[in-house]
Amino acid sequence: MAKYMEMIRIRFLMMLAYRTNYYSGILIYSINIGAYYFLWSAIYGDKSSIQDLSIVQMTTYIAVSWMARAFYFNNIDREIALEIKEGKVAIEMIRPYNYLGMKMMQGLGEGVFRLLFFSVPGMVIVYFIFPIQFTTHPATWIYFLISILLSFIINTQINLLTGIATFFLFNNDGLIRAKRVVIDLFSGLILPISFFPVWAQGVMDYLPFKGISYISSMIFTEGFHGNEIFHGLLNQTLWALVLFIPIQLLWTTAKRQLIVQGG
Amino acid sequence: MDYIIDVKDLRKEFTSHSSRSGLKGAFRDLFTRNYTIKTAVNDVSLQIKKGEMVGYIGENGAGKSTTIKMLTGILTPTSGLVRVNGMNPHKDREQFVRSIGVVFGQRSQLWWDIAVQESFRLLKKVYNVPDEFYNTHMADVIKTLGIEPLLDKPVRKLSLGQRMRCELAAALIHNPPLLFLDEPTIGLDVLVKLRIREFLKEINAKYGTTILLTTHDLSDIEALCERVIMLDEGQIIYDGALRKLRENWGEGKQIQFAFAEEATHAELQSLTQGHLVLWEQGGNASNWTASVENNEDIISAVIGRVVGAKKIADLKIVEITTEEIIRNIYEEGVIRNG
Numbered sequence: 001m002a003k004y005m006e007m008i009r010i011r012f013l014m015m016l017a018y019r020t021n022y023y024s025g026i027l028i029y030s031i032n033i034g035a036y037y038f039l040w041s042a043i044y045g046d047k048s049s050i051q052d053l054s055i056v057q058m059t060t061y062i063a064v065s066w067m068a069r070a071f072y073f074n075n076i077d078r079e080i081a082l083e084i085k086e087g088k089v090a091i092e093m094i095r096p097y098n099y100l101g102m103k104m105m106q107g108l109g110e111g112v113f114r115l116l117f118f119s120v121p122g123m124v125i126v127y128f129i130f131p132i133q134f135t136t137h138p139a140t141w142i143y144f145l146i147s148i149l150l151s152f153i154i155n156t157q158i159n160l161l162t163g164i165a166t167f168f169l170f171n172n173d174g175l176i177r178a179k180r181v182v183i184d185l186f187s188g189l190i191l192p193i194s195f196f197p198v199w200a201q202g203v204m205d206y207l208p209f210k211g212i213s214y215i216s217s218m219i220f221t222e223g224f225h226g227n228e229i230f231h232g233l234l235n236q237t238l239w240a241l242v243l244f245i246p247i248q249l250l251w252t253t254a255k256r257q258l259i260v261q262g263g
Numbered sequence: 264m265d266y267i268i269d270v271k272d273l274r275k276e277f278t279s280h281s282s283r284s285g286l287k288g289a290f291r292d293l294f295t296r297n298y299t300i301k302t303a304v305n306d307v308s309l310q311i312k313k314g315e316m317v318g319y320i321g322e323n324g325a326g327k328s329t330t331i332k333m334l335t336g337i338l339t340p341t342s343g344l345v346r347v348n349g350m351n352p353h354k355d356r357e358q359f360v361r362s363i364g365v366v367f368g369q370r371s372q373l374w375w376d377i378a379v380q381e382s383f384r385l386l387k388k389v390y391n392v393p394d395e396f397y398n399t400h401m402a403d404v405i406k407t408l409g410i411e412p413l414l415d416k417p418v419r420k421l422s423l424g425q426r427m428r429c430e431l432a433a434a435l436i437h438n439p440p441l442l443f444l445d446e447p448t449i450g451l452d453v454l455v456k457l458r459i460r461e462f463l464k465e466i467n468a469k470y471g472t473t474i475l476l477t478t479h480d481l482s483d484i485e486a487l488c489e490r491v492i493m494l495d496e497g498q499i500i501y502d503g504a505l506r507k508l509r510e511n512w513g514e515g516k517q518i519q520f521a522f523a524e525e526a527t528h529a530e531l532q533s534l535t536q537g538h539l540v541l542w543e544q545g546g547n548a549s550n551w552t553a554s555v556e557n558n559e560d561i562i563s564a565v566i567g568r569v570v571g572a573k574k575i576a577d578l579k580i581v582e583i584t585t586e587e588i589i590r591n592i593y594e595e596g597v598i599r600n601g
Contacts (some may be wrong), residue, residue, distance in 0.1 A: 006388040010377060017376045017417070091372045093337045096361045097389060256339055 003097060004105045011109025025114070026122060029066055036062045036190075037130050051194045057221045060132045065189050065217040067119040067126075072152040072212060074107040077176050080163025085171070089258070100160055100251060107156045135222055143229055147216035150236035154211045155183065157243040164247070167254035188214025194223075208243065211236040266346075267441055267473045268311040268334065273343035275304040275329050303329040305497035306343070313440070314471040316463070318484035318505070321494035322593065327477045330494070331445050334475075335365055348441055361390060364434035368446035371426065372433060373418045379429050380414040383436060390437035397436070404432050407462050424455035431459065435466065442466075444476045448483055460486045481585045495593065508588060516557050517581050518566060522549040523574035534568050549576075554583075 015022065037059055044055045053061065080103060083089045092099045126132060135141065162179050166172050184190055186209035193204055193214045204210050215232035218224045224232055280296040282288065304326040311317055321327050332338040333345060336352030336359055345352055348362045365372075373382040387397050405411055408428045413421060421429065427447065434442065444463075448456045460483065466472050478484060484491060484505065491508065493501035501508065525548035532542060538561055541554040553569075555561050562580065569575075 002391075003385075003388045006385050010374065010381060010385050013381060014374070014376050088370060090332065090337045091367070091370055093356070094335050094360050094363070094365045094372075095389060096357045098357070258338060 004101065007102055007105045008109035008112065011106045012113050015110060015113045022118070025070070026118060029070060029118075029122060030125070033063050033066050033126055033130070036066075051192070053192065053194070053221070053223055056131050056133050057223060059130050060134075061192060061217050061221045061223070063123065063126050063130065063132055064220045065213050067123055068148050068151060068213065068216055068220075069189060070114040070119045070122070071111045071148055072155045074110050074156065074159065076103045076107045076156065077159040077163040077179070079103070079106075080160070081166040081172055081176065084163075084166045093255075093258075100164075100247065103160065103163075104156050107159070108152065111152055135220065137222075140219065140222060143233065144216060144220045147219050147233060147236065150233070150240055151212050151216050153240045154208055154236060154243065157240070157247060158183065158208065158212075160247050161243070161250065164250045164254050167258065183209060183212060186210065187212035188217065192218070192223075208239040211239050265313065266310045267313050267315075267348060268309065268475070269344075269346045270310070270334070271308050271344040273304055273307045273330070273333060273345060274302065274341045275326075275333060275338065276341045277301050277303055302497055304333070304340075307494075307497070307499055309492060309499065309502060311473060311475065313473055314467065315490060316467055316474045316488045317476065318488035318491040319475055319477045319494065320479075320481070320484065320491060320589065321477075323479075325494045326497040327494055328445055331365075331443055331475070331477060335363060335443055336360060361437060362439055362441065364437070364439035364442045366427075366430050366434045366442075366444045366447050368427070368444075368449040371418065371430065373426070373429060375419050376417055378415050378417055379410070379421075382418065382429075382433060383414075386433055386436045392437050396438075400438055401432070401436065404435055407465060408432055408458065424451050427451060427455065428459065431462065438470060439472070440470070441473045442475070444474065444478075446478055447476070448478060448480055456480070456483070463487060481589060485585055493589070493592070501592070505585070509585065515554055515583060516562060517583060518553045518555065518562065519545065519577075519579040519581065520551050520553070520569060520573075520575060521577035522551070523576050525549050526551060526573060531569070534572050535565050538565055540565055 040058050040062065041055065044050065044058070048054060050058075080089075083092065089099075092102075095102075127134070158179065162172070162176055165175060169175065186204065186207060188210055189212075193201060193210050196204065211232075215224075215236055219229055219232060278298050278300050280292075280298050283292055283297070307326075307330060319327055319330070329338065333340045334347055334352065336356050339353055348359065350359045350362070352359050373379060374385070383401070405414070408431060410425070410428050410432060413425050413429060418426060418429070431447065448459060451459070463474060464487065467474060474487070476483065476487065489504060489506070491501065491503070491505050492499060527548075528542055528544070531551060531553075532540075535542075535553070539556060543552045543554070544550070545552055553565060555565055566578070570578075
């Protein structure tokens with residue numbers, strides 16, 4: 001376990017080594033939240049609520065889902081793809097650890113870094129600019145924390161899958177880019193799932209994406225009540241478990257037919 | 264049977280597709296592809312005992328790196344038996360890699376953006392190295408390699424020579440009984456090379472570390488290895504003492520003449536008539552090399568005759584280098600070593 005903790009620490013150091021990324025990240029997220037806030041204000045006009053969400057809840061939803069994104073989002077798919085393309089994966093194979101486990105920990109290190117140094121201060125700033133309501137129920141906070149941890153796991157698993165696909169496709173920039181758009185849209189980051197047409201909502205129930213953003217944001221804005229919260233968390237947990245299977249299968253096959261590129 | 268590396272009939276085949284030419288060919292490639300099977304390592308068998316330093320040489324693409332990658336568990340062999348440190352590298356990967364150290368000259372295993380000591384610290388955790396052992400062992404390694412002033416610098420700011428020394432230290436953090444070095448001295452200057460060689464000799468003597476080394480720089484092999492394994496087109500063409508290779512192939516000496524004026528082949532040959540001398544022209548018409556048998560009488564006679572007839576600016580007697588021996592072997596084949 002110590003080695004995984006150490007990896008998280010190393011990732012922290014790496015994030016600190018690239019400060020410009022950090023500052024520009026805050027700027028980009030603020031712009032995104034601002035843009036969506038004005039867009040939704042225009043859509044709401046003088047309606048008090050759409051699909052059971054008030055404008056304040058909507059603004060909170062946007063702010064929270066973007067800040068949660070800072071935590072669950074990572075680039076490990078791109079990193080895995082790069083390591084495979086450059087043949088660096090050979091080095092990873094001679095280390096006594098589980099490569100995918102280590103990658104997940106790197107993602108977690110990155111996530112925790114951004115949660116502490118990015119989301120929390122960002123939320124404070126956003127709180128003063130936009131009309132946002134933070135819940136005062138400690139239970140909601142706890143559910144939210146559990147939920148974003150599960151969001152992280154699901155998103156990272158999908159990233160691992162996309163990354164490992166490089167073993168078979170050799171160049172999967174297109175897939176990585178497509179995956180990012182799909183996740184932003186289907187996870188409810190851009191548009192809450194309850195705004196989707198009914199048939200699409202039905203489809204979403206069978207996909208893992210809403211566990212990435214929609215469920216945690218709905219819990220935080222208290223758009224979910226009572227049993228809905230537990231259903232949401234259960235849905236996330238199930239997906240987190242189910243996704244291990246294709247990862248393991250794909251990884252075993254990939255290792256067997258590994259060709260280290262570049263001699 | 265206490266071999267550290269025991270390999271039998273090891274074979275690795277790669278399938279690759281060849282593209283058809285032209286636009287029409289490219290369209291056809293979309294549907295069906297031509298696959299060709301390339302055998303990178305062809306039934307290689309070798310045994311290495313504990314404490315040996317073995318040079319593994321061969322031309323580019325001879326299959327050296329592929330073998331190393333199979334021995335370290337990175338690649339899965341197509342067929343054959345591999346036992347390294349008593350384990351199957353592919354089966355018990357995580358446990359196996361704890362018992363080896365690997366340096367790839369062309370790839371870094373340190374983390375690019377962070378200080379060298381942070382990389383070391385992470386590797387120490389990864390290999391579960393106890394504190395007291397780490398402190399004494401690494402202090403020693405760091406001192407011998409002279410990398411103390413580099414520890415707090417990020418890897419990306421190091422020069423190649425500095426980085427290579429750090430890589431070597433990183434591969435030895437867990438003091439593995441077996442060390443694989445894949446072109447560790449590529450692109451390094453003489454001083455760094457010497458330092459690395461000294462260091463390798465030292466750990467070999469101190470811990471009995473077995474070392475398998477691939478390189479294109481034969482002086483590395485000469486300085487370190489008593490045994491060489493030579494590979495050509497995926498097959499072992501020589502496995503034995505380096506000394507023996509020299510004895511079988513390196514007979515004879517070369518005398519390099521720099522004449523004050525130009526000389527011709529016919530002229531020189533007539534001068535040394537009666538002796539078996541092979542004249543070869545050097546850079547220009549006044550530089551000639553005579554290859555002769557390693558015999559004092561003949562050498563003296565040849566020099567005497569040539570010097571008596573022609574004015575000389577410079578003269579040098581050299582032994583045939585290992586490099587030339589290797590080149591000869593590749594050009595002529597191995598059958599001669601009998």
